[in-house]
Amino acid sequence: MVLIFTTPLVGAVIWFARDAYQAEENAARATLRSLAALAADDLESDAEGGVQLLSGLSHAPELRSAELPPCSGLLARKFAEFPQYTGILTFDPEGNLRCDALGTLKPQNFSNREYFRRAQASGSTVVGDAVFGRLTGKAVLPILHPFRDKDQKVEGYLYASYDLQRFATQLHKTLHPTAVFAVWGPGATLMARYPENKEFTGKPIKDSGMTALLATGGENGIAEFPDIDGVNRVSAVAKVTNRGGGTWITVSLAKDEVAALAHGATRRLIYSAAAGILLAILATVLFAEIVIRRPARRLLQMARRVAASDLSARIGAPYPAGELGELMRAADRIADHAESEHKELQLLNTRLDQRVTERTAELQAANLELEAFCYSVSHDLRSPLRHMQGFAEILGADHGASLNDEGKHCLTRIHSATDRMGALIDGLLHLSRITRADINREDVDITALATRLLTDMARAEPERKVDWRVEPRIVMRGDTNLLDILLQNLLSNAWKFTAKKEHATIEVGCERRENEVICFVRDNGAGFDTAYIEKLFKPFQRLHMAHEFPGTGIGLATVQRIIARLGGRVWIEGQEDQGATIYFALALEATQARQS
Amino acid sequence: MSTKHLLLVDDSTDDLELAERLIMKVVPGVVVTCAEDGIRALALLHGPPEKRLVPDLILLDYRMPRMDGADVLKALRSDEGTRHIPVVIVSSSNERGDLRRCYDLGANSYVRKPVNFANYESALRLIVQYWLGINERPE
Numbered sequence: 116m117v118l119i120f121t122t123p124l125v126g127a128v129i130w131f132a133r134d135a136y137q138a139e140e141n142a143a144r145a146t147l148r149s150l151a152a153l154a155a156d157d158l159e160s161d162a163e164g165g166v167q168l169l170s171g172l173s174h175a176p177e178l179r180s181a182e183l184p185p186c187s188g189l190l191a192r193k194f195a196e197f198p199q200y201t202g203i204l205t206f207d208p209e210g211n212l213r214c215d216a217l218g219t220l221k222p223q224n225f226s227n228r229e230y231f232r233r234a235q236a237s238g239s240t241v242v243g244d245a246v247f248g249r250l251t252g253k254a255v256l257p258i259l260h261p262f263r264d265k266d267q268k269v270e271g272y273l274y275a276s277y278d279l280q281r282f283a284t285q286l287h288k289t290l291h292p293t294a295v296f297a298v299w300g301p302g303a304t305l306m307a308r309y310p311e312n313k314e315f316t317g318k319p320i321k322d323s324g325m326t327a328l329l330a331t332g333g334e335n336g337i338a339e340f341p342d343i344d345g346v347n348r349v350s351a352v353a354k355v356t357n358r359g360g361g362t363w364i365t366v367s368l369a370k371d372e373v374a375a376l377a378h379g380a381t382r383r384l385i386y387s388a389a390a391g392i393l394l395a396i397l398a399t400v401l402f403a404e405i406v407i408r409r410p411a412r413r414l415l416q417m418a419r420r421v422a423a424s425d426l427s428a429r430i431g432a433p434y435p436a437g438e439l440g441e442l443m444r445a446a447d448r449i450a451d452h453a454e455s456e457h458k459e460l461q462l463l464n465t466r467l468d469q470r471v472t473e474r475t476a477e478l479q480a481a482n483l484e485l486e487a488f489c490y491s492v493s494h495d496l497r498s499p500l501r502h503m504q505g506f507a508e509i510l511g512a513d514h515g516a517s518l519n520d521e522g523k524h525c526l527t528r529i530h531s532a533t534d535r536m537g538a539l540i541d542g543l544l545h546l547s548r549i550t551r552a553d554i555n556r557e558d559v560d561i562t563a564l565a566t567r568l569l570t571d572m573a574r575a576e577p578e579r580k581v582d583w584r585v586e587p588r589i590v591m592r593g594d595t596n597l598l599d600i601l602l603q604n605l606l607s608n609a610w611k612f613t614a615k616k617e618h619a620t621i622e623v624g625c626e627r628r629e630n631e632v633i634c635f636v637r638d639n640g641a642g643f644d645t646a647y648i649e650k651l652f653k654p655f656q657r658l659h660m661a662h663e664f665p666g667t668g669i670g671l672a673t674v675q676r677i678i679a680r681l682g683g684r685v686w687i688e689g690q691e692d693q694g695a696t697i698y699f700a701l702a703l704e705a706t707q708a709r710q711s
Numbered sequence: 712m713s714t715k716h717l718l719l720v721d722d723s724t725d726d727l728e729l730a731e732r733l734i735m736k737v738v739p740g741v742v743v744t745c746a747e748d749g750i751r752a753l754a755l756l757h758g759p760p761e762k763r764l765v766p767d768l769i770l771l772d773y774r775m776p777r778m779d780g781a782d783v784l785k786a787l788r789s790d791e792g793t794r795h796i797p798v799v800i801v802s803s804s805n806e807r808g809d810l811r812r813c814y815d816l817g818a819n820s821y822v823r824k825p826v827n828f829a830n831y832e833s834a835l836r837l838i839v840q841y842w843l844g845i846n847e848r849p850e
Contacts, residue, residue: 497803497824498723498725498726498803498824499725501726501729501824501825501827501828501831502723502725502726502729504827504828504829504831505725505729505828505831505832506725506729507828508828508829508832509729509732533828534827537827
């Protein structure tokens with residue numbers, strides 16, 4: 116991650132450094148040029164200072180004194196005051212030396228000097244070309260100022276020679292400590308130089324880079340060439356232009372110094388940038404560690420624990436400032452909610468479990484009660500019934516002789532009523548047993564069951580002529596015992612209700628549908644009134660008079676109970692005197708799965 | 712043929728009376744003793760030796776208050792004096808569990824009281840004749 120952040124930064128620095136490298140070199144050259152210009156400015160303003168000095172002196176009466184000492188004294192004082200001049204003197208209008216600050220008495224004529232001729236011609240102040248002073252032999256910049264009488268006639272000239280070697284040294288001191296400063300006169304003559312070079316001073320330079328540079332006239336000239344001392348330097352030139360003089364100043368810097376200056380700056384830049392980047396990386400890593408990674412790790416640990424179903428996991432205080440802190444706080448809050456809801460859910464589940472347990476217990480109790488009830492029905496209802504029968508039997512057997520016909524009839528009615536009640540009780544118990552019976556899912560051979568039942572019925576009542584058919588290979592998925600009871604009920608019904616038919620037929624068949632097997636038991640018996648079809652499957656509901664077709668009204672209720680327990684459907688079709696067809700359907704998929 | 716002695720244990724006095732009448736008719740000269748519950752029956756069977764009743768057959772109802780048929784059976788089978796006496800459970804219960812329990816405890820037979828008195832009568836007749844060893848010869 117740190118790399119992602121810092122790589123573009125490093126690239127930018129390298130690009131910038133390369134650019135800066137170039138710029139720095141350009142800047143170094145520009146600096147060199149401006150150094151030259153500055154030096155030229157210095158010389159110009161110094162020359163101007165000289166002009167001012169002379170101009171100030173030009174009104175002094177000492178200059179006009181017939182005696183020399185007052186004039187020499189004045190000039191000597193000024194000379195002492197301004198050390199930049201190698202000499203301050205006056206000439207007469209013809210160029211003869213009149214008085215001198217140094218008190219030179221040797222007659223000298225300066226009329227052949229370039230500056231003097233120019234001053235004579237123009238009658239105004241002149242800064243001459245750089246020359247070697249006639250009295251001192253030093254390289255100087257001559258400054259000449261005419262002074263006049265009341266009639267504006269030139270009485271003489273004030274002269275100051277500005278010390279160029281001193282100037283060059285001064286440049287070294289004020290402008291640049293390692294640069295070479297040189298003052299050039301007309302014809303590329305080396306006038307002064309810092310550091311001094313006695314060998315070439317006063318001599319014109321020929322066929323060198325310097326002459327070419329000076330030849331450009333000092334207009335923003337800069338070039339690289341071997342200097343007079345043989346050292347390769349970059350030199351900039353500027354021309355001193357005031358008052359028509361011809362003087363050039365060059366500032367030279369060794370090439371590697373320029374490079375060092377430029378590259379040094381760039382290198383410093385690179386080093387500092389590199390240090391900056393390193394610091395930035397460190398800071399970023401530290402920042403990321405403290406501000407991002409450490410909190411993120413805490414967040415991650417918490418998230419992992421929560422994911423592993425430990426809802427008690429929290430990041431906890433302290434939360435860092437900012438979005439990450441908000442995120443952590445929010446994560447804790449989410450976990451709070453999740454935990455409390457989980458606890459609530461657990462509580463609800465526990466309660467639900469308790470309730471299920473309670474209800475199951477209640478249900479079991481109810482079932483036990485039901486069993487107890489069934490038993491008491493079987494025992495308590497059945498026994499009195501048997502007693503009634505028993506005593507009626509004894510009455511008939513032991514005291515029948517003393518009963519008249521009506522008494523005997525009543526006994527018969529008691530017998531049949533108790534018989535019937537016994538059958539009802541047995542049917543009811545049978546029904547309740549079906550409800551409680553365990554179910555074994557298995558493939559049941561309906562054909563075999565039906566065939567056996569019908570064979571038994573035919574054997575029990577050989578006098579009946581019933582034409583019965585059972586379709587082969589009917590298999591249903593259910594419980595053998597329950598389906599046996601079911602078929603027993605349906606077939607005995609069919610058997611019973613066809614009793615009055617001359618040509619009774621009973622048919623057991625099936626239809627194999629997509630999802631289920633539909634089995635039917637069809638007879639051509641008494642059928643039923645379709646208006647009462649709703650009542651058919653209810654216990655104790657009978658549609659026929661008992662004397663027509665005896666029964667308890669339990670059979671179809673039992674059938675429906677069995678089909679409900681097996682998860683199937685049962686329905687009935689028929690018409691009065693047209694017979695009836697009972698259909699029962701059970702799911703087929705399990706059957707097929709079992710067969711395959 | 713010595714006098715046969717038979718003990719009926721049933722909480723229903725109706726059943727006791729009907730059964731007594733029936734048995735007297737089936738086995739002439741039989742001595743029938745009736746006990747209305749298990750405790751009274753055990754009092755007769757496990758009483759002092761001089762008064763102790765040693766029947767040839769016990770017809771025992773299964774469901775009775777206080778002490779049921781199973782408890783009586785357990786007591787009979789754990790006592791030297793009564794261990795050998797044939798016990799036929801006569802019950803209104805049709806529960807498989809009751810039947811299995813009775814046989815496990817040493818019942819010699821288990822007969823469900825039929826709803827119909829006629830069936831009850833014939834069942835009782837067959838039981839008594841069989842266990843008292845007075846089966847009629849086939850004609």
